[in-house]
């Protein structure tokens with residue numbers, strides 16, 4: 001029997017006769033599991049999106065919710081921003097892709113470089129995954145070394161090497177060095193042999209491994225405020241310690257700021273005052289279109305320089321730096337001058353405080369992390385240092401997902417891990433709606 005009548009308005013997509021259910025039924029015939037992005041799948045099926053405007057996303061049932069996920073942080077101005085639409089429409093009318101470079105890529109690179117002092121030069125890609133891959137290629141070419149070091153549980157997209165130990169088996173939690181696990185089944189042993197896995201905020205472990213293997217390491221890849229660990233920040237001592245170790249051993253330090261670029265005007269690196277050699281970016285720099293970029297010290301970036309047929313790292317990409325993405329990104333970045341970024345950072349502080357207050361009076365204890373326009377909720381009061389302290393028990397993971405569902409049912413979207421972000425159409429009104437929805441969802445979870 002259809003369950004429509006017994007569902008709250010916000011939960012209509014779950015009904016067996018919903019449009020989302022029907023779309024999923026169609027999808028499974030032609031897409032594996034009905035899915036294109038593992039990261040947006042929900043069991044038994046996700047709600048499908050119909051449209052979005054500003055801070056609001058509308059699902060296939062016509063249900064509106066405040067969007068605090070913003071396509072996983074990529075939409076700085078929310079949905080269907082009129083200035084981005086105007087710029088992109090003008091570009092569409094004069095061509096979408098050429099086998100020649102366009103002025104638009106210079107403009108966006110200038111904006112990024114002016115905003116992030118460590119980024120002297122930029123190279124565009126079509127995704128964060130590809131940006132991380134190109135950063136690793138650059139580090140290898142620059143150092144003439146094969147290996148990288150990265151951190152357990154940190155997500156950097158789906159390039160084989162960067163994906164190592166994204167998945168952390170519980171039986172490896174106590175091991176002296178984290179287990180080296182493939183992200184995708186079938187990953188060649190040669191990949192696993194060329195990655196050293198460290199623990200986030202554990203400088204002693206980094207020292208031990210880098211002292212031992214430093215001569216073979218091309219890069220240390222670190223997300224300074226990993227979304228996948230609930231936005232636990234890398235401490236200044238830890239990140240500065242990595243910087244010193246990389247300097248001592250001639251290793252390229254890569255900050256993956258695909259998400260943490262939102263942490264301050266010049267990213268998490270600006271917040272902690274530690275300068276990487278290379279930075280990977282994506283999401284907000286594309287104004288809602290497919291994008292990625294690697295940027296950094298000109299001396300390292302020179303490996304991409306093709307003049308005289310001498311690129312040490314050749315990198316094409318039919319749609320790299322396509323003018324549609326470039327103009328969308330440029331307008332999006334220009335629409336966020338430092339004053340507006342500060343307003344959003346202050347709203348971020350407001351929402352973090354509000355969520356922390358909601359937790360204060362609740363029967364489920366918790367704490368809040370994040371910076372700038374990013375926030376993360378943790379349903380525990382442990383010291384948060386890295387992946388394991390974030391993940392907690394399977395029961396805690398289930399509780400996080402239940403609270404996220406409760407928030408969703410009350411008209412606001414967060415990630416199932418209880419992380420979220422703001423967009424410029426938002427004000428304290430939207431923040432208060434989320435805080436109220438979160439309080440109610442928390443109470444409901446505690447009652448259950």
Ligand SMILES: Cc1ncc(COP(=O)(O)O)c(C=O)c1O
Nearest residue numbers: 127128129155156157258259282
């Ligand atoms: C830190 C980080 N790096 C890399 C990626 C991969 O970016 P993309 O999904 O654009 O390939 C992501 C995606 O969420 C990310 O969070």
